[in-house]
Amino acid sequence: MKKIFALSLVLGACGAEPSPQVMMPPDHMMMPSPSPSPSTSPSPSPTPAPVQDGRSTRRVSVAQMRKAIPALFNGLTWTGGNPRNPVPMFDLMARTLGEANYLSSTEENLEPNPIFAKFMDDMAGQVCAAAVAADRAAPAAQDKMVLPYAADPARNLRFLRLKLHGIYVPENSTEGLENLQALYDGVLGETSSADQAWTGVCIAMLTAPELMAY
Amino acid sequence: MRMRVLFGPNGRCATRHDRRLAASALAVRLLAGAVALLGSQAATAQVCTESTVEEGLQYLRRLSLDLRGRFPDVAEMESVVTNAGVIDPSIIRGIVRSEDAVEALRQHHRNLLWTNVTDLRLSNQEWQLGLDRRTGAGDIYSMNGGRARRYRGGDQYGACLDEPARFGAAGEILTTPDANDPTQQREGWVLVRPYWNPSTEIKVCAFDAQTNLTGMSARRTVDCRIDSSATQCGCGPNLSWCQSQPDRTAAKITAAMGEQLLRFMDKVVREGRPYTEVLTARDIEVNGPLSHYLRFQTQDALNFLFATPDHDFAVPELAFTEDQTWVSAMREATHAGVLTMPGYLLKFQSNRGRANRFYNAFLCQSFKAPEGGLAAADDECNSEPDLTKRCGCKYCHVTVEPAAAYWGRWSEAGFAPMDEATYPKVRTDCADPQNARNPLCRRFYLTSPGHPDEEAYKGYLMPYVFATPQREANIAQGPRGIADAAIANGSFASCATRQLYERLVAREAVETDQAALDALSASFVASSYDVRALIESIVTRPEYVEAGRFTGGAQ
Numbered sequence: 001m002k003k004i005f006a007l008s009l010v011l012g013a014c015g016a017e018p019s020p021q022v023m024m025p026p027d028h029m030m031m032p033s034p035s036p037s038p039s040t041s042p043s044p045s046p047t048p049a050p051v052q053d054g055r056s057t058r059r060v061s062v063a064q065m066r067k068a069i070p071a072l073f074n075g076l077t078w079t080g081g082n083p084r085n086p087v088p089m090f091d092l093m094a095r096t097l098g099e100a101n102y103l104s105s106t107e108e109n110l111e112p113n114p115i116f117a118k119f120m121d122d123m124a125g126q127v128c129a130a131a132v133a134a135d136r137a138a139p140a141a142q143d144k145m146v147l148p149y150a151a152d153p154a155r156n157l158r159f160l161r162l163k164l165h166g167i168y169v170p171e172n173s174t175e176g177l178e179n180l181q182a183l184y185d186g187v188l189g190e191t192s193s194a195d196q197a198w199t200g201v202c203i204a205m206l207t208a209p210e211l212m213a214y
Numbered sequence: 215m216r217m218r219v220l221f222g223p224n225g226r227c228a229t230r231h232d233r234r235l236a237a238s239a240l241a242v243r244l245l246a247g248a249v250a251l252l253g254s255q256a257a258t259a260q261v262c263t264e265s266t267v268e269e270g271l272q273y274l275r276r277l278s279l280d281l282r283g284r285f286p287d288v289a290e291m292e293s294v295v296t297n298a299g300v301i302d303p304s305i306i307r308g309i310v311r312s313e314d315a316v317e318a319l320r321q322h323h324r325n326l327l328w329t330n331v332t333d334l335r336l337s338n339q340e341w342q343l344g345l346d347r348r349t350g351a352g353d354i355y356s357m358n359g360g361r362a363r364r365y366r367g368g369d370q371y372g373a374c375l376d377e378p379a380r381f382g383a384a385g386e387i388l389t390t391p392d393a394n395d396p397t398q399q400r401e402g403w404v405l406v407r408p409y410w411n412p413s414t415e416i417k418v419c420a421f422d423a424q425t426n427l428t429g430m431s432a433r434r435t436v437d438c439r440i441d442s443s444a445t446q447c448g449c450g451p452n453l454s455w456c457q458s459q460p461d462r463t464a465a466k467i468t469a470a471m472g473e474q475l476l477r478f479m480d481k482v483v484r485e486g487r488p489y490t491e492v493l494t495a496r497d498i499e500v501n502g503p504l505s506h507y508l509r510f511q512t513q514d515a516l517n518f519l520f521a522t523p524d525h526d527f528a529v530p531e532l533a534f535t536e537d538q539t540w541v542s543a544m545r546e547a548t549h550a551g552v553l554t555m556p557g558y559l560l561k562f563q564s565n566r567g568r569a570n571r572f573y574n575a576f577l578c579q580s581f582k583a584p585e586g587g588l589a590a591a592d593d594e595c596n597s598e599p600d601l602t603k604r605c606g607c608k609y610c611h612v613t614v615e616p617a618a619a620y621w622g623r624w625s626e627a628g629f630a631p632m633d634e635a636t637y638p639k640v641r642t643d644c645a646d647p648q649n650a651r652n653p654l655c656r657r658f659y660l661t662s663p664g665h666p667d668e669e670a671y672k673g674y675l676m677p678y679v680f681a682t683p684q685r686e687a688n689i690a691q692g693p694r695g696i697a698d699a700a701i702a703n704g705s706f707a708s709c710a711t712r713q714l715y716e717r718l719v720a721r722e723a724v725e726t727d728q729a730a731l732d733a734l735s736a737s738f739v740a741s742s743y744d745v746r747a748l749i750e751s752i753v754t755r756p757e758y759v760e761a762g763r764f765t766g767g768a769q
Contacts, residue, residue, distance in 0.1 A: 054760035056721035060279065063321055068284040102330035102561075163288050166275040168267050168295050214272075214279050 057213050059110045062099040066090040069123070072163070073131045073145045078123040093119055112212065120207050128202035132195050146202050150194065153184055160201065165210040180204065270299030273759055277306060280718055281749070282314035283321075303754075310750045316484050319745075322717055323479040326575040327552060329472040331560045336464045336507070337457055337517050340442040343422065343449065344459045346373040354403050355458065356419035357449075364445050365421035368398030374419035377402040387420045409452040409506060409534045410461045422456075424448025439513040454510040466503040466537060467511075468560075474499060475557035477540060488743035489710060493551040493576065493697035498527065498543055502536030505529055512630075519560070520628025520657070524636075548623070548631050553693035559621075559629040565677065568624075569617035569696075577700060578709035581610040599665040600680045615685060620696040622677030622689035625658070632658070637675055645673030704739070711735040711748060718752050730757055 070077045079086035098109030135144040149156040157177045158169045180201055187197040271294050278286040339359030346356050356373055366372040379402035380388040389399035403417040428435050429444025438447035439455055449456035457464045477499050482491050508529045512521035526548050530541035552558050562568040573579045588606030589595055595605035602612045623632045644655035655661050660679050663669045671679040677689055700706040711734045716723055738748045
């Protein structure tokens with residue numbers, strides 16, 4: 001299992017990057033200015049338009065993870081304590097993960113710090129293993145969370161890339177999937193268990209910056 | 215044509231991922247060791263391809279996380295792929311107007327109002343039941359404070375006996391002398407259906423369970439709902455006047471105070487009401503725990519948390535157990551949105567604290583010490599009693615004091631409205647040294663001037679001490695006055711706009727954002743303060759649509 005985590009971390013760090021993007025939002029998304037100025041005129045200008053700051057990158061919050069993980073995994077979430085009376089870990093660990101309680105802290109800590117990374121590894125390990133096991137028991141592909149196309153690993157990786165990272169990989173491309181495929185093959189070779197291989201892929205993707213930051 | 219600024223390392227194309235990794239630098243460092251182990255994989259080159267589909271997907275992801283608190287589902291993302299990256303405005307509007315968005319905005323409101331007063335004690339030990347572990351199976355409720363000593367005598371806090379209580383012919387409680395301390399008289403227990411769980415019966419020491427409305431204390435009749443000094447007084451019918459520590463009744467009430475604030479904010483958003491109503495509206499919702507507390511446990515006005523039965527609205531009658539039932543009520547004109555709700559008044563317990571939070575949360579302003587710092591502590595100027603004149607203090611308090619005055623008729627360290635008839639501006643009796651120990655005088659009036667300049671205000675209600683005519687006018691207006699002023703001069707709109715903008719673009723606004731902020735604020739006002747329209751305007755601006763830095767987007 002440690003090997004799965006090590007490989008997962010590598011992918012989270014470097015192997016699963018999205019393509020660079022340049023986008024021009026559709027015109028209907030633009031807000032008209034109440035007082036147009038020459039500098040905002042669409043006509044060509046010899047002076048370059050000023051560079052502006054767009055939206056910055058932010059780590060997902062505890063509240064978002066608390067809601068997003070069950071949404072991604074058909075209600076499965078990170079739990080701890082007595083298995084007969086499990087405790088929601090996103091609640092139990094909220095302060096440790098940086099959520100403000102407005103008693104001892106009034107600002108949420110959204111830093112991608114080691115504590116957060118450690119517990120997200122724990123979360124991913126538990127949730128992914130449970131999701132893969134549940135998928136094996138689910139009869140229909142549409143009910144499967146991680147393995148709707150287990151028989152076709154490349155297709156399944158495309159599915160997960162879209163579902164977890166919001167990155168579309170066309171059928172004629174493997175961009176961003178190579179390392180995930182290598183991870184899958186590596187774990188499968190080591191363990192001869194497709195479930196462990198998919199669990200490793202799921203952990204890698206769930207702990208990757210593409211999921212944790214937006 | 216807008217062009218993304220490329221600033222990637224080593225001359226390669228910048229990707230959003232570069233920025234993402236920069237933001238996640240620490241996380242990446244954590245992973246660096248693992249990267250080194252598989253260097254060849256880590257060196258996978260990026261390919262610079264333009265993809266509106268990718269941009270559209272990431273835009274949808276931002277919208278969904280920011281406004282719904284979750285990732286978009288696969289079907290939504292597939293529709294973006296099918297539409298070549300274009301997200302239909304109706305989808306954006308649907309997200310902005312969703313119930314999920316109300317929930318996501320709740321987190322924003324929590325940040326503004328710091329809605330958590332669960333650390334508060336609502337009453338002292340005179341009104342708190344606990345389980346006495348010394349007696350029987352530890353399942354007998356009693357009070358451990360001064361009441362225990364008054365009920366049973368002796369030097370120790372005595373518990374009752376683990377046996378059914380006995381009563382005399384006149385209904386009086388019969389006691390048995392304690393075997394070890396004959397000065398202590400111990401009674402048995404009675405079975406009571408407590409208000410927090412009326413479907414069960416619990417054992418309660420008979421003295422503590424008394425239901426008398428009046429008792430005798432020092433040869434005077436006292437109201438048992440208010441005064442705990444008489445031995446004939448207990449916790450009332452169904453123990454209604456007391457808290458139970460084991461059953462966390464106080465925690466349920468204080469949790470409801472926070473929820474009450476947030477529900478109010480949710481309602482304003484969900485119903486599309488002008489966002490200004492968060493500061494001005496008079497409606498309120500009350501659930502079972504709050505209803506019970508307001509009706510039965512706010513009688514003891516001079517307890518350390520000041521509350522009275524006068525709430526300036528008719529409290530809906532709900533059982534304590536109806537914690538999921540919220541019923542609307544209309545408050546009187548003294549109220550002003552969240553500014554007079556217990557969750558706000560108890561989180562910020564002084565009038566200065568209330569004003570300070572108002573400035574932070576609704577005007578985007580904070581009070582700071584002057585450059586150069588404050589005068590030395592031993593400087594003579596520190597003896598000035600008027601904070602608007604005292605060296606150092608005056609830089610802030612010349613603003614703080616008039617602002618705090620708006621809450622002048624709301625009790626500090628409590629949440630009771632203080633009407634002029636009950637709490638006049640001046641009480642000559644409070645100026646009399648004979649009345650210096652009067653609890654109301656001590657708590658709310660200047661009884662003992664500490665400086666010659668304060669002599670003129672002896673017997674004044676505290677907010678009127680050193681009050682200028684302007685401050686007196688503010689006291690008369692109440693919190694509604696500061697809210698109306700902030701709305702009228704545009705500062706509320708510009709602050710609400712800035713806060714939502716900064717929340718959504720995930721950074722502080724900079725100078726180049728000012729034009730956008732001005733335009734957004736103007737449209738916010740023009741839309742009758744429709745906060746969801748404001749959010750929709752923000753998330754469709756290039757400052758949000760574009761991640762990273764861009765050119766030519768200031769429209």
